[in-house]
Amino acid sequence: MRVGILAAFLVMLGESAGAQTRERGADAVDIHAIPKIDVHAHYRTDNPELVAALEAWNARAVLVNVTGSDRRIDEKWRDFLALRAAHPDRFILVATFDPFRLEEPDFIPNTIAQLRAQIAAGAKGVKVWKDIGMELKDARGRYVQIDDPRFQPIWDFLVEQHIPVLAHIAEPLAAWQPLNAESPHFWYYSNNPRYHAYQHPEIPRHETIIAARDRWVARNPRLTIVAMHLGSLEHDVAEVAKRLDAYPNLYVETAARINDLAMQPSDAVRRFMIRYQGRVMWGTDFGEGSVSRAALETSFSQHWRYYAGADTVTLGTPRGWHRTVQGLALPREVLEQFAHRTAERVLKLPPR
Numbered sequence: 001m002r003v004g005i006l007a008a009f010l011v012m013l014g015e016s017a018g019a020q021t022r023e024r025g026a027d028a029v030d031i032h033a034i035p036k037i038d039v040h041a042h043y044r045t046d047n048p049e050l051v052a053a054l055e056a057w058n059a060r061a062v063l064v065n066v067t068g069s070d071r072r073i074d075e076k077w078r079d080f081l082a083l084r085a086a087h088p089d090r091f092i093l094v095a096t097f098d099p100f101r102l103e104e105p106d107f108i109p110n111t112i113a114q115l116r117a118q119i120a121a122g123a124k125g126v127k128v129w130k131d132i133g134m135e136l137k138d139a140r141g142r143y144v145q146i147d148d149p150r151f152q153p154i155w156d157f158l159v160e161q162h163i164p165v166l167a168h169i170a171e172p173l174a175a176w177q178p179l180n181a182e183s184p185h186f187w188y189y190s191n192n193p194r195y196h197a198y199q200h201p202e203i204p205r206h207e208t209i210i211a212a213r214d215r216w217v218a219r220n221p222r223l224t225i226v227a228m229h230l231g232s233l234e235h236d237v238a239e240v241a242k243r244l245d246a247y248p249n250l251y252v253e254t255a256a257r258i259n260d261l262a263m264q265p266s267d268a269v270r271r272f273m274i275r276y277q278g279r280v281m282w283g284t285d286f287g288e289g290s291v292s293r294a295a296l297e298t299s300f301s302q303h304w305r306y307y308a309g310a311d312t313v314t315l316g317t318p319r320g321w322h323r324t325v326q327g328l329a330l331p332r333e334v335l336e337q338f339a340h341r342t343a344e345r346v347l348k349l350p351p352r
Contacts (some may be wrong), residue, residue, distance in 0.1 A: 029332055031304045032058055035352040037092070037343040040064055040166070040228060040255035040283030043291060044079040046086050053296035054090055062283075062347070064166060065096040066129050069194075073098055081121065092349065094166055095123040095153070099132050103139055108153045115154070118159055124347040125226070126158060127166045133209040134171070134197070143204050145212035147219065155220050164224035164346055166253075170209040170232035171195055172260065184259035187319040206232075217247045224346060226251045228283070234260035237272040244279050251346055255283030258303060259323065261316045266326040273307075273330055277337040281346070282307075308335055 023098045036059040043063060044051055054061060063080040065073060073096060084091045095118040101234050104110075115126060128146065136144040136183040146169050158165060174185040175197045189196040197203040210232065227250060233239040243250055254261070261269050273280060284303070290296060305313040309327035316322030330338065344351050 025105050029308050029335065031308045031335070032056070034335055035340045036060070036282060037340045037347075037349070038062060038255075038284050038286070039226070039253050039343050039347070040285050042066070042285070042287035043083065043091075044076060044288060045291070046083055047291040048295070049100070049293040051087055051090060052289040053293050053300070056297075057300050058352075059300075060090055060092060060352075061199055062092045062094055062124070062343070064094040064125075064127050066127055066168075067096060067098055067100070067131055068129070068206035071100065072097060075120065084122065092347065093118075093121070093123045094125040094127050095119070096127040096129070098178045099128070099136050099151075102136065102144065102148075102150060107150075111154055112157050115157070115163075116161075119163060123163070124349065125164045125166050127168070129168050130171060130195070132202050133169055134195070145204075145209065145216075147212045147216040155223050155254065157218070159222045162348070164226055164251075166226045166228055167213070168228040168232075169198065169213040170206055172229070172232060172257075173206050173235050182321075184263070184317070184321050186321065187317065214243065214247075217243070217250055221247075221249050224249055224251070226281070226346065228253055229255055229285075230260070235263070237264060237269055238260070241272060243277065246274050248313045251279050251281065251342065253283040256261040258306060259315055259317070259321065262306070262323050262325045266328060270328045270330065273328060273338065274334055277334045278342055280338055282338055283344045285322065307338065 036057060038059055038061045041061040041063060043061060063083065065076050065080060067073060077095065080091070080093050084093055097114060098254060101107050101110070115123070124280060132144060132146050134143070146167065155165070172185050174180070174183050175189060175195060177198055179186060179190060179196070190266050192310055193199055197206070213227070227243070230252050231241050231243055233243070240252055244252070284299065286296070286299070290299065302315055305327055306315060306325070307328050307330055310329040311327055312324050314322055314324045340352065343349065
């Protein structure tokens with residue numbers, strides 16, 4: 001009991017110290033001076049505006065391969081290799097594999113051979129995507145979930161290689177709900193009905209996919225797993241916190257979910273970020289549509305005014321959704337962990 005009381009006191013003390021930092025004006029931090037690693041990006045072309053913007057923000061980008069609807073994994077990997085070769089200090093690589101080959105006789109040896117070669121070429125992680133759980137079916141027409149034992153040799157191989165898995169499993173809860181113009185996901189599901197599960201009752205429920213993800217994490221305690229997009233529980237940081245408490249091998253990142261954080265009370269989000277510093281990483285999910293200097297400058301400014309600033313900031317999308325919220329004014333140490341130190345540790349990158 002005394003240990004529990006002491007732990008609670010320390011949490012309260014840390015939150016109190018964070019509040020004092022906020023009152024003193026954490027937005028005085030020179031955020032450009034803090035190194036940054038965007039752990040979730042999809043840039044594929046050597047656009048000088050992209051590199052200039054990353055340099056201005058003291059940022060590196062992790063180029064994350066993904067099956068996607070086109071399944072052009074090899075083509076995207078070649079583009080990533082070329083971009084990394086042109087700017088080796090600016091870009092980091094994450095590989096993926098094609099789960100739709102699951103029932104081919106040589107799926108496991110072929111996948112492991114592919115990943116072994118890509119790790120040798122510099123891949124620092126392996127991505128799995130929402131097609132597992134929402135699209136992939138077996139020969140009997142049943143949806144395949146991420147905890148399917150047929151994938152296990154891949155996870156065992158990655159443990160041996162000390163390579164983390166970056167897992168985008170499921171979609172936001174909004175995908176299983178009617179379209180709502182007040183939701184930050186309204187535009188996406190309006191224009192990508194394929195992933196609007198509300199219109200496709202055959203797709204497994206959100207809770208079914210999340211439960212399979214949680215079982216997978218629990219069964220692989222030696223596998224480092226980054227649950228992308230706040231683990232598809234972005235609607236409630238308390239739900240994310242439950243998973244971080246339950247699974248020491250689990251991390252999360254914030255790509256394309258800053259607006260979901262903005263929908264929640266700033267004080268609750270701030271407490272979450274402080275308590276789980278070292279487990280949460282910055283990401284954007286930016287790709288080819290975001291490479292102009294102006295677009296990146298606007299987006300990066302919004303992000304870091306929200307995370308580092310004490311004033312109000314208006315977050316939004318070019319497609320109309322916006323919300324004005326209180327900045328989190330995170331303490332300097334929390335910002336350092338969030339911006340780059342955790343990613344350096346998880347992806348085994350040299351510090352800047």
